[in-house]
Amino acid sequence: MAVSAPVLEIDHVVKRFDSFTAVDGVCLDVRAGEVVGLLGVNGAGKTTLMNMVLGLITPTSGTIRAFGMDLSKHRMEILRRANFCTTYAALPGNVSVRNNLLIFAGLYGVKKPKQKVAELLELLEITKLADKPTGQLSAGESTRVNLAKALLNDPELLLLDEPTASLDPDIADKVRKLVRHVQKERAPAILYTSHNMRDIEEVCDRILFLHQGKILASGTADEITRHFKEDDLENVFIKIARSGDVETVGSGC
């Protein structure tokens, strides 16, 4: 079977803030239908990398391509086919959940926006919140509204930055299943960050460990735990966080 071209191609990307290097020569590909997990301690560079993929900040060097196009030249074409969920992007607080989603549906040119919004409210189990002002939601409710926003345009490239961060275990489990469902139904390329190892093990096909802006390890959860001679991913995470100078496995470049 022919292997599809990557939807997202990150090639030797560096991001410096003055003299500080937040992302240090990262290479990574994500293919259609694949969920790639980005793991790393606080400050490892995950959000900086995500923000570069969204075109919110510009790489100091290196290239980012999506759908075969250079992000620096085709940002709008790429972003029309992509979407994201992050807890940092608050939706206008005085607008109801439904109207917020309808506004975004309009921006993305969604056909039958009312039907699409109703379907997503149902899928995320937030129909009862539809008329509530977004600013009055709990953190977990806001995350689910953000997830609904992220699925409005049936994105072919989906960036999920800690989508289960403030969710209770029941809803977090539902979100993991939802990500798998979306993957199966629509096969987008998904880049997924989380500090929850269960998330990563359950949802991600492949994992990259980012440490001080560099990829230290890449592979499946099994390959990585075996390589580091640990019982599980959580112990690998702790080992990397505490030593930092562990041998690099499969940097991706």
Ligand SMILES: Nc1ncnc2c1ncn2[C@@H]1O[C@H](COP(=O)(O)OP(=O)(O)OP(=O)(O)O)[C@@H](O)[C@H]1O
């Ligand atoms: N605009 C900026 N100016 C200066 N330094 C920045 C800027 N944005 C991020 N950094 C620094 O870059 C590093 C990486 O930050 P980033 O937010 O990408 O980490 P992260 O892996 O997402 O962390 P967390 O798990 O805490 O969300 C941090 O040391 C941060 O302080």
